[in-house]
Amino acid sequence: MASVTHQTALTQFVEADGVRYAYRRFGAEGTVPLVMLQHFTGNLDNWDPALVDALAAEREVVLVDYPGVSSSTGTAATNVAQTAQQMIAFTTALGLEQIDLLGFSIGGFVAQDMALVRPRLIRRLVLAGTGPKGAPGMHSWRKDIETHARAEVPTGEDLLYIFFAHTETSQAKGVEFLGRFLARTEDRDVPSSLASRNAQYDAVLEWGIPNHGALQRLTGIRCPTLIVQGEDDLMIPTRVSHLMAGLIPDAQIRIYPDAAHASLFQYPTEAAKDVNEFLG
Template identity: 75%
Template sequence: MSTTHQTAPTRFVDADGVTYAYRRFGRAGGTPLLMLQHFRGNLDNWDPALTDALAAEREVILVDYPGLGSSTGRPARTVAETARQIIAFADALGLAQVDLLGFSLGGFVAQDIALIRPHLVRRLVLAGTGPKGAPGMHGWRQDIADRARADEPGGEDLLYIFFAHTETSQAKGVEFLQRFMRREQDRDAPSSLTARDAQHDAVLEWGVPDHAALQRLTGITSPTLILQGDGDLMIPTKLSHLMAGLIPDARIRLYPDAAHAFLFQYPGEVADEVSRFLS
C-alpha cells in the first residue's frame, strides 16, 4: 500500500542547529511540491483530501517551521527569517529545485523565498495570502484576531476564521474538521504560545503599510498561480488581484462561497487546478 498523508512517517533533518520535522510522500520523480503552512499550523493541519490528491501526481513535502510542531529551534519573528530557515531546510534535503505552495503566512514566506532564491522555485502557488506592505494587511480584524490568537483554538474558532459564514461553507468546514483529525498515529506536536506570538509579530511586520514594498513582486520570475476564496475574512481577497497585476507571469482563480481556507473547502478542485498548473 502506498504511503499517504495519514501513514507518512514524520522524518527529521538537521540544518543550522535546527532539527526540522517533515513528511514526504507521493509519486517520486520530477519536481517535488514543498508546502508551507498557515499561522500556528503544523504537519497535521493540512487537509489530507488536498495533500493526497496532489500526491497522486507528484511528491509532496510538508514541513514544520523551526519552533513549531515537532521542529526544534527558535520560532522566527519575521517572514524574511522564516524564508531563510526554509531555504536551509531545502538545502539540507538536497533539493535543487521545488514547486512551492504557500498558504496564508506560508504564502508570505513563499514570496520571499522566490525573491531570495529564485533558482530554487520552479513554479509558485500563492493560496489565501497577500503582499508585503499592502493596504489592509496590517493585522486582522478584531473578531478574527481574537479567535486566531486564542490560547487553545477549537473547532468553532477554525470554522469561524476559515470558512464563509454561510450554511454551505460551514458544512464543508465540518467535513474538513473530521478529515484533518483522522490521523491517530504519530500526530504532530501542537504549536506553543511562544510560537504563536513570534508568528503574530511576523504577520504584523509583514503588513506594516509600505507602498514601495509592493514593487518587490515585480521581481518574482517564477510562473505563479494565485488562489483565494471570494470572501476571505482574514486577508482581503482584493489583494490577490493586486498580486496578479504585479507579478510578471501570474494567473488568478477565486473560489465562490469561500473564505480563508477555500483549499480545504474545495480540496479536489484546488488539487486539480494546482496539478494542471504545475504540469
C-alpha cells in the same frame, strides 16, 4: 503494498543550522518536489488530507514544520525574511536543487520571499489565501478574527470562524474538513506553542505594515505563479490577491465561490486539480 498517504506518512527529521526540522515526504517520485508551507500556527497535521493526497497522486509532496513550531526545534522567527532563509536551509539539507512551492497564508508570505531571494530554487509558485508585503488592509486582523486565530487552545469552532465563509454551505464544508484533518491518530504532530504563536503574529504584523513601495517587490518574482483564494477572505482581504496577480509578471488567479481564507480546504478536489494542472 499500500501506498503512503497523508494519514500514514512517517514524520522524519533533518538538521540544518542547529535546527531539527520535522517533515513528511511522500507521493509520486521522479517529479519536482512540491514543498508546502503552512498557515499561522499550523503544523504537519493541519493540512487537509484530501488536498494533500490528491496532490501526491501526481507529484512528490514535502510538508514541514517551521523552526520552533510543533515538532521542529529551534526558535520561531519574528519576521518573514528569517523564516524564508530557514526554509531555504531546510531544502538545502534535503538536497533539493529545484522545487515547486505552495504557501498558504503566512506560508504564502514566506514563499514570496523565497522566490525573490532564491529564484533559481523555485520552478513554479502557488500562493493560497495570502497577500503581499505592505498591502492595504494587511496590518493585523480585524478583532473577531484575531480573537479566534490567537486562541490559547484553538477549537474547531475557531477554525470554522476564520477559515470558512459565514454561510451555511461553507460552514458545512468546514465541518467536513474538520473530520478529515482530525482523522489521523498515530504519529500525530504536537500542537504549536504559545511562544511560536506570538512570534508568528509579530511576523504577520511586520509584514503588513503599510508600505506602497514594498508592493514593487512582486515585480521581481519571475517564476510562473498561481494565486488561489476564496471570494470573501475575512483574514486577508481577497482584493490583495487581485493586486498580486496584477503585479507578478507571470501570474494567474483562481477565485473559489462561497469561500473564505481556506478555500483550498473547502474545495480540496478542485484546488488539487487546479494546482496539479498548473504545476504540470
